[in-house]
Amino acid sequence: MLSTRHRLSFSFGSFVTAPFATVPGLLLLPYLTDTMAVPAAAAGAIVLVPKAWDVLFNPIAGRISDRALRRQGSRRPVLLLGGCGVALLFMGLFAHPGLGSVAADAGYVVVVFFVAATAYAFFQVPYNALPAEITDAYDERTRMSAWRIAMLALAILVSGAGAPAIANGIGGVAGYRLMSVAVAALMLTGALVVYFGLRDAPVGTRRDLTPRIRELAATMRGWRPFQWLLAVYVVQSVGVGTLLAGVVYAARHVLGDPGLQTFLFAGFVGPAMLVMPLWSRLGRRGGKLVGFRVASGLFGGALLVLSASTILPTPVVFGFVALAGVGYAGVQVFPLAILPDLIAVEERRTGATRAGVAAGLWTAAETLGLALGPGLFGLVLAVGGYVSTMEQATVAQPESAITAIVLGFSSIPGVLILLGIPLLRRSVLPAPGTLG
Template identity: 70%
Template sequence: MAALGTSTRLGYSLGSFVTGAFGTVPGLLLLPYLTDTMAVPAAAAGAIVLLPKAWDVLFNPIAGRISDAGLARRGTRLRSIVTGGLVLAVCFAAMFAHPGFGSVAADAAYVVVVFFACATAFAFFQVPFNALPAELTEGYHERTRLTSWRIAVLALAILVSGAVAPAIASAGGGVAGYRLMGVFVGVLIVGGTIGVYLGIRRAPRGRLLQPSPTWRALWVTMRVWRSFRWLLAVYFVQALGVATLLAGVSYAARHVLGDADLRSLLFAGFVGPALLVMPVWDRLGRTGGKLAGFRVASVVFAVALAGLAFAQALPLAVVFCLVALAGVGYAGIQVFPLAILPDLISAEETRTGATRAGVTAGVWTAAETLGLALGPGLFGLVLGAGGYVSSVDASAAQPDSAVTAIALGFSALPAVLILAGIPLLRRSVLEGETRRVEDAA
């Protein structure tokens, strides 16, 4: 099968600026935005971060079904992608606009409502975006190549949004800084959306199948699709670990390392290695197998995080070395599941004779969203258990118990969650992929 053109690969991959920005920045900044500019109690702030994304867990499969129906009617998923991306950009800027209604409850309610709008718009972008690799090409190796491009751009997007957004928020000072940051991220999202549209509007399409006629048929598919369920479980647990880590970066920089300005450097040190080691993980997957590579990446990530539990006592240079090592493992746990997923979808579509890409992407995105949402909420509970003092003054002194809670919530807890994915990596995850490799050979 002919390879996709460079413009198609790049255009599709630019959508990672949308997924990377929205998947990263709220996890990094929304919790401190609530606790340190609105004085929302930590436990309540954690719930605010969780609830709108919990809505996505229910809505994403529906968005997938809507996307499949739109594909059958129009032969493309672009309308949903463009509309979702542009609406998300506007709502994201509004979420950090801080209207100042005069009470903590009113300001917090405003954030909840706008975050719900963001989550819904993001579903209409991300679900069809995740479905595209299974449709743009049927080539096994070409899908791996497309995924590698996507993850490389995703690393760049996370680096830009995750490092620059906190710097803008800090430089602007308080509410003004968060407002400016929201506009900056909104512009990134618009750019990524336009990039996807320009890149794939004339791209070839694979088989265009009709969607399943009933939800019952889809439920039966998910119930018997063992390889997808195992892969989904791993992805969810590890997404929870990553989100818990990201939620703790700002707090760890300020209260564990003693310098709030280090949060951008910490984030850059974590994501930056992904740009360099992506070819290494790709080579390991081709030679040793994706399952082995997935396990190695998980162990590397978890070991580095466990070392960060002692960050307060370690030299800063050692801390950054551990952060970089964690970034190497993070790159691996991003590459392997997304490289396997399109092949599992194709195998299931061949078995059923109906399109599964949209609804599968919806379920996948729901699990990812739930993991990313639970992470900050879980970290918020850790802060509350440690006696963290919420205040309108981010420099407020914290008790030793809160500092200890931050250190463990930023390191040991995510390490346990990353390692928890390893027992779920069953051989059945690769059953569909193995058949595709044999067919390709």
Template identity: 65%
Template sequence: MTALPTRTRLGYSLGSLVTGPFGTVPGLLLLPYLTDTLGVASAAAGAIVFVPKVWDVLFNPFAGRLSDSDLARTGSRRRFILGGGIGVAVLFAAIFAYPGFANSAADGIYVVVAFFLCATAFAFFQVPFNALPAEITANYDERTRLTSWRIGVLAIAILFSGGVAPLITTGIGGVAGYRVMGVVVGVLMVGGALAVFLGTRGAPVGTQLPQTTRFRDLWATMRNWRSFRWLLGVYFVQSLGVSVVLAGVSYAAKYIIGDESSKSFLFAAVVGPALLMMPVWPRIGARWGKFAGFRAASIVLAVALLCLLGAKGFPLGVTLVFAALVGVGYGGVQVFPLAILPDLIEDEEKRTGERRAGIAAGIWTAGDTLGLALGGGLFGLILSMGDYVSSTNASAAQPDSAITAILIGFSVLPAVLVALGIPLLRKSVLDRA
């Protein structure tokens, strides 16, 4: 198959305007919103960040089957993508709308319900979105290019949402700041959903294969699909590490660097280099192989994260340099798994003669979602272990144990998690990589 039209590449890639903010902003701001604005205890706040994503993990494979069924009936997954994307946008704004129950427990319950519904809508968007690359092109290198475009837009979306969202919340301040931020990010998501819906109109969907209808058969597929399990395992532990970093950015800026307004600069220092590396990592993969590039990116990310352990004593400039190296590695660990995944799906569909893209995307998204969910919950647990003081007073003093917990949670723990993924990179099960 020849190269995809620019319209299709760009249209598909702009779906990252939905996935980027949803994956970034809650991990970056939801935990401090709960602990420092609503006054929810850190352990409970961590659970609030985690519990809705548990449902998402369980629901994603089901959303994958629904997406496959819709593809068989209509010849397209675009209806799910549009409806899910708009639903995510509206419900995301609702998470931070704060109805004002004047009770931290009631406010926390409201956030759980809104986040629960938002995560459900996200499954209907993300699962078919992840399934598309395996269907709209059968060209091995074109999939890497498509993924690179997608990750490039993702980096821009993360840079914008992760950089601008904190500026809005701190600039306006209080509950009003979070409300405005929720609406701004929601509008961005609507634009992304419309772009991918319109941009992929007329894109090929590949051979219409029969779908697996029985969960017993799906379970057998996952049990035998060794390469998929290894790749998902790597992606899961590394997503967990990245999500722990995201959860800790606001706390590190405020209590380690000593300037809460620096969180936007700290975030930009990570995402900016990640964006610049997006066209570089595919070239590295083309020359030395996706597997070798994936391993190199993982090593860079793990080492850079470990170096942030010294952030308490470093000048801000030195901390930002190490944060930039984090971005370099982060770009690679995002590009390579998503470039390898469509190859594995294609191989499995050829082997079985049945549709696998939807269910594989559902399980993949479940693993990704679980990693992101556990990261916020894990950081909340670390704060609790360090006796972090939650308060509606944003200037509440913290004990030394809380500062130590923030530093470890922001550097050592994610470095270890990223490094754990490296031994899982088995060349034997990623032969085409």
């Protein structure tokens, strides 16, 4: 069994993953549409395209991570390089260089986001591979995931509530710049704690690498449980990404107070922190698959109710936001608890390393899903006729834009979360006798 220090050190990686997944999803789209006057459809594409690159690159990063484990006995050096790199590049993302035109400034954002997504892969891929290597215990992996998601909830709360508060409190370009420095400091702290805190953690068996990409691809095509779990995660990540992209717009244009976005986010993430041990206990007693289904139903159902946000009293809206947060906690815990089980079984079956490549594909799916969400939300805004502005200027939005915001914040992500339930087949879980 791992020590408390090891679990805690591992969980601090969430201070890298949560800000990079959450803050661009929350603020990059409004930064582009309401500060740089980039049209909504173009802004959605800018958020999507750099992260879509990770679909191709993350499996490569996974193979590099596997080689680091084989040659150096640890993935930690790759992880440290990626964590430090993404922290520095995040500051550049919101630097707004003022190149003289909307097109040039938007192009700068695309390039920096592209490189930042690449650096992020070198942290996230080895980080996702660690649980399958430092413990062989089925329940210990669930505990690690619970610790990680509890810290993830805290990191999302701190970055997701704090970043908008800093950006809006100061306002304009200066607010975004200071926000990016604060978030980058969180990321750097998280990377350093994981690197040094796990320096004496157990290391898994140094299995052989699959010699050829063709053989590896054939294995992945035949790995059906992983494929089903990945499909669920992609669909639900798109839903989460769409929801996050809508928070700022919902607070400003549906609830009528931009300052409420911090409270909306806290109301969503706060309950997730409180119920994390309950989801972990349900996973041990009732099974991870049952817990995953219950969490998906709760999350998606609460979001569908929020489609009536324009007529519901604000306290009721916050109540269903909190209920959605309870479901969100489970939707985060269970796939990350199942993944290392699948990796361990597949590595025993093949006798070759799978953790890095599987984590690479997993990270690619997560990154793409969270990028598709804001892209989808930007497209919905464009269809609704949303009016973009400079320096967060106040402008009356047409009723169709308000409807688009509500749909993007509630109904669309709700349906996507619920779509994960029929994909959660029993074959997702490995047979009990194969778990060791």
